[in-house]
Amino acid sequence: MAQCKRHPRVETNLRCGKCEDHICPKCMVETPVGARCPSCARLSRLPTYQISGKYYLRGALAAIGLALAVGYLWLLILAIVPFIGFVNLFLAAGVGYAIGEGISWAANRRRGTILAVMGGASLTVAWLITNPDIWVGVFNPFSLLALLVGGFVAVNRLR
Numbered sequence: 492m493a494q495c496k497r498h499p500r501v502e503t504n505l506r507c508g509k510c511e512d513h514i515c516p517k518c519m520v521e522t523p524v525g526a527r528c529p530s531c532a533r534l535s536r537l538p539t540y541q542i543s544g545k546y547y548l549r550g551a552l553a554a555i556g557l558a559l560a561v562g563y564l565w566l567l568i569l570a571i572v573p574f575i576g577f578v579n580l581f582l583a584a585g586v587g588y589a590i591g592e593g594i595s596w597a598a599n600r601r602r603g604t605i606l607a608v609m610g611g612a613s614l615t616v617a618w619l620i621t622n623p624d625i626w627v628g629v630f631n632p633f634s635l636l637a638l639l640v641g642g643f644v645a646v647n648r649l650r
Contacts, residue, residue: 492504493513494513495513495514495515495517495518496512496513496514496528497514497515497518497528497529498515498517498518501515501517503515503516505519505526506526507526507527507528507531508522508524508525508526508527508531509527509528509531510528510530510531512528514526514527514528520532520534522534539600539601539602540601540602540603541601542598542601542603542605542606546598546599546601547598547605547606549597549598549599550594550597550598550601550605550606550609551609552597553593553594553596553597553598554590554594554609554610554612554613555613557589557590557593557594557613557617558590558612558613558614558616558617558620559616559617559620561586561589561590561617562616562617562618562619562620562621563620565582565586565617565620565621566620566621568582569582569621575633576633577633579633579634579637580633580636580637580640582637583618583637583638583640583641583644584640584641584644586614586617586641587610587614587640587641587642587643587644587645587648588644588645588648590610590613590614590617590641590645591610591644591645591646591647591648591649592648594606594609594610594613594649595648595649602649602650603649603650604650606649607645607646607647607649607650608646609649610645610646610648610649611642611645611646613645614638614641614642614645615638615642617641618634618637618638618641621634622634
C-alpha cells in the first residue's frame, strides 16, 4: 500500500483520476468524472453566486429605494381602490416580484442568501408603509398573508 500524498501517515490504494497521485478518503473530492485530489478537482462556486462588496452595496441601495418607492405606490393603489382580501395577495406577489427583480438587476443578476434577505427586508419595509395601522395594534390577517406571499416571491427571486 502507498501513502496519501497530503496525509503521509494514511495508507491508501485510491488514486486521483487525473494526476494519479495517491489520495485518502479525507482529501478525496467526488466529481462527476470520479474521485479527484483537491488540486485537480478545482471546485468553485458558480459565478452567479460569487458576489463582491460592490454588488452587495448596489443591491442594498436598490432594496432601500425600492422599499420606499414600491411601498408608497402600493399605499397609493390601496387608497384609490380599496382591495378586499385575496386581490391584495396578487398585488403583494407583484410587489415581491418587482422588488426581487430590481435587486437582482442592481446586483448584476447575482443571487445569494444575503441578497434574498435584502429582498425580504425590503418587502417588509414596503408592507409597513402600506399598513401604518399595525403600529397602533390594528391587525388585518389578509394583510399579514399578503406580507408572507410577497416575501416568498421576493426571496425566491433572489435565492
